[in-house]
Amino acid sequence: MxxxxxxxxxxxxxxxxxxxxxxxxxxxxxxxxxxxAQQCAEEVAKLVQAKCEMCRFYGFIDRVLARLNERERGVxxxxxxxxxxxxxxxxxxxxxxxxxxxxxxxxxxxEKFAAGLRIALCYSFQA
Numbered sequence: 001m002x003x004x005x006x007x008x009x010x011x012x013x014x015x016x017x018x019x020x021x022x023x024x025x026x027x028x029x030x031x032x033x034x035x036x037a038q039q040c041a042e043e044v045a046k047l048v049q050a051k052c053e054m055c056r057f058y059g060f061i062d063r064v065l066a067r068l069n070e071r072e073r074g075v076x077x078x079x080x081x082x083x084x085x086x087x088x089x090x091x092x093x094x095x096x097x098x099x100x101x102x103x104x105x106x107x108x109x110x111e112k113f114a115a116g117l118r119i120a121l122c123y124s125f126q127a
Contacts, residue, residue: 003099003102003103004079004080004099005121006061006106006117006120006121007076007077007079007080007099007102008080008081008124009058009061009120009121009124010058010061010062010065010080011077011080011081012081012124013054013058013120013124015124016054016120016123016124017051017054017055019123020047020050020051020054020123021051023047024044024047024048024051027040027043027044027047028040028044050119050123051119053113053115053116053119054116054119054120054123055116056113056116057113057116057117057119057120058116058120060106060109060113060116061106064102064105064106065102067105068098072094072098075091075094075095075098076095076098076099076102078091078095079091079095079098079099
């Protein structure tokens with residue numbers, strides 16, 4: 001599991017959620033003469049299930065990061081959204097320390113939230 005990608009998803013989850021919402025609406029309104037309503041409903045149900053899994057994963061990550069103070073969360077956000085070269089040396093060391101601690105905390109639940117992780121990584125890095 002790539003910690004930087006997970007953190008990037010967390011700090012930009014609204015974008016991934018918006019993408020899923022738009023896909024759900026597109027599929028819901030796409031019933032016409034050539035496609036049956038049941039097929040559209042099944043596709044919408046799959047997307048809603050994917051969004052639920054992604055939200056469960058987000059909730060888990062949010063609970064893990066809630067243990068950190070605002071400054072530490074800010075350092076992790078900089079680490080997730082910027083390149084390492086743009087961080088100051090002391091910020092870089094702290095970001096590494098915090099990301100290792102974060103990775104240890106989420107390591108045990110990777111199987112439980114595997115579907116949510118896969119969906120989050122799929123939808124958070126699309127253009």
